[in-house]
Amino acid sequence: MIKKITLIGMLIFMLFVFSSNISWLEDNIDTTTKDYYIENSLYETGSRNIVTGIYLDYRLFDSIFETSLLLITVSGITFMYKKDDPTL
Amino acid sequence: METVVLANFIQVLLIIITIALVANKNNTVVAILFSVSSLFLALLYFFNKAPDVALAEIAVGSAIMPLILIISISKQREYVVITHVKDDFVNSLTGEGRKVLQDFADSNNLELKIYDRDIDNIKGIFRERNVDLIIDRSDDNKIYYLRGKKSSLLISKLENKVKNLENIKIIKEEEVETND
Amino acid sequence: MKNSQILVCISRVLFPFVLVFGFYVIVNGHLTPGGGFQGGAILATAILITYFIIPERINIIDGLVRLEKHLFLWIIVVGSLSLITKGTFFTNPLPIPAAISFKRIFLVLLNFLIGSKVAIGLVAIFSSFIEEGRS
Numbered sequence: 001m002i003k004k005i006t007l008i009g010m011l012i013f014m015l016f017v018f019s020s021n022i023s024w025l026e027d028n029i030d031t032t033t034k035d036y037y038i039e040n041s042l043y044e045t046g047s048r049n050i051v052t053g054i055y056l057d058y059r060l061f062d063s064i065f066e067t068s069l070l071l072i073t074v075s076g077i078t079f080m081y082k083k084d085d086p087t088l
Numbered sequence: 089m090e091t092v093v094l095a096n097f098i099q100v101l102l103i104i105i106t107i108a109l110v111a112n113k114n115n116t117v118v119a120i121l122f123s124v125s126s127l128f129l130a131l132l133y134f135f136n137k138a139p140d141v142a143l144a145e146i147a148v149g150s151a152i153m154p155l156i157l158i159i160s161i162s163k164q165r166e167y168v169v170i171t172h173v174k175d176d177f178v179n180s181l182t183g184e185g186r187k188v189l190q191d192f193a194d195s196n197n198l199e200l201k202i203y204d205r206d207i208d209n210i211k212g213i214f215r216e217r218n219v220d221l222i223i224d225r226s227d228d229n230k231i232y233y234l235r236g237k238k239s240s241l242l243i244s245k246l247e248n249k250v251k252n253l254e255n256i257k258i259i260k261e262e263e264v265e266t267n268d
Numbered sequence: 269m270k271n272s273q274i275l276v277c278i279s280r281v282l283f284p285f286v287l288v289f290g291f292y293v294i295v296n297g298h299l300t301p302g303g304g305f306q307g308g309a310i311l312a313t314a315i316l317i318t319y320f321i322i323p324e325r326i327n328i329i330d331g332l333v334r335l336e337k338h339l340f341l342w343i344i345v346v347g348s349l350s351l352i353t354k355g356t357f358f359t360n361p362l363p364i365p366a367a368i369s370f371k372r373i374f375l376v377l378l379n380f381l382i383g384s385k386v387a388i389g390l391v392a393i394f395s396s397f398i399e400e401g402r403s
Contacts, residue, residue, distance in 0.1 A: 046371030
């Protein structure tokens with residue numbers, strides 16, 4: 001019972017903190033990066049879709065290691081799948 | 089204006105589906121509810137002007153993840169038994185142990201699978217190979233030992249079931265700690 | 269494993285459309301929403317549908333993982349091409365004042381490589397899961 005009351009109290013506190021932060025964020029948005037991408041991404045990367053321009057040109061380093069993450073996952077899963085074969 | 093109303097409606101629906109997802113005990117229903125909730129989440133992404141994320145969410149969240157969940161659930165429905173005994177105890181359909189195990193598996197809605205291969209390293213086998221029961225026999229007298237995980241609920245049920253039979257004895261083994 | 273006739277019939281109709289949509293999302297990644305990962309996931313879903321049509325054993329998982337490793341190497345090679353022309357890693361190898369239609373070749377090529385790699389990886393994941401559930 002005490003656990004539940006504490007949990008609900010914490011959730012209400014977090015809701016209060018998040019909602020107050022959201023109203024604070026609405027007045028203080030920094031738009032320099034967004035404006036830079038909207039103005040220059042077609043000229044610099046040749047992509048009409050700004051998301052593609054970002055993840056294949058400005059942030060290609062991140063994308064390549066994100067694909068390596070999938071490769072490591074697949075290698076692990078196939079390793080665990082093959083481990084069962086010889087005995088059972 | 090209409091999309092805002094629709095987005096709010098989807099948010100409320102998503103909260104209801106998520107509560108149902110957490111509260112539900114049936115695994116298959118959980119897999120289907122997961123798929124439905126990820127569909128509505130993709131719709132919400134689309135209304136909030138993120139169609140990239142919506143595409144990825146639809147493909148991964150509502151097609152591939154439920155498949156993996158359902159395969160894992162169907163794997164859970166098997167009762168894997170390894171036998172080291174060569175006589176008719178479990179190997180023939182009319183054996184005494186086979187009848188008991190089949191009865192037990194049917195009453196718990198499981199699928200019985202019996203393998204009679206030798207495995208050298210018994211330690212840690214329950215955890216790694218997903219084996220539920222191992223059958224051994226003592227040489228001098230006619231007692232069959234069924235060895236299973238101590239933490240499993242099924243082994244307690246099986247122990248209750250074979251309490252009256254004299255030639256079957258149940259040994260509960262502690263799980264071996266693995267390093268991974 | 270025997271599937272119902274309705275599921276098989278609808279899967280046969282649906283499969284080519286999903287396949288074409290996946291390729292469309294990959295190839296038009298620089299124009300419309302989508303791109304490598306999204307298109308690859310849709311392609312993997314299309315290949316998942318074929319398991320409903322023909323439930324057979326799959327024993328090409330090793331080959332899939334090997335192909336994925338080769339594709340990852342190719343992605344790194346294509347991404348590092350800018351080391352020769354510009355002197356820095358991981359950006360477009362063509363200079364900034366070049367024509368837009370030439371710079372798009374790099375984007376389409378990289379999108380295609382990433383899309384095929386993601387599709388092969390997801391196919392390998394759920395193939396091994398299907399095989400594990402079937403044994």
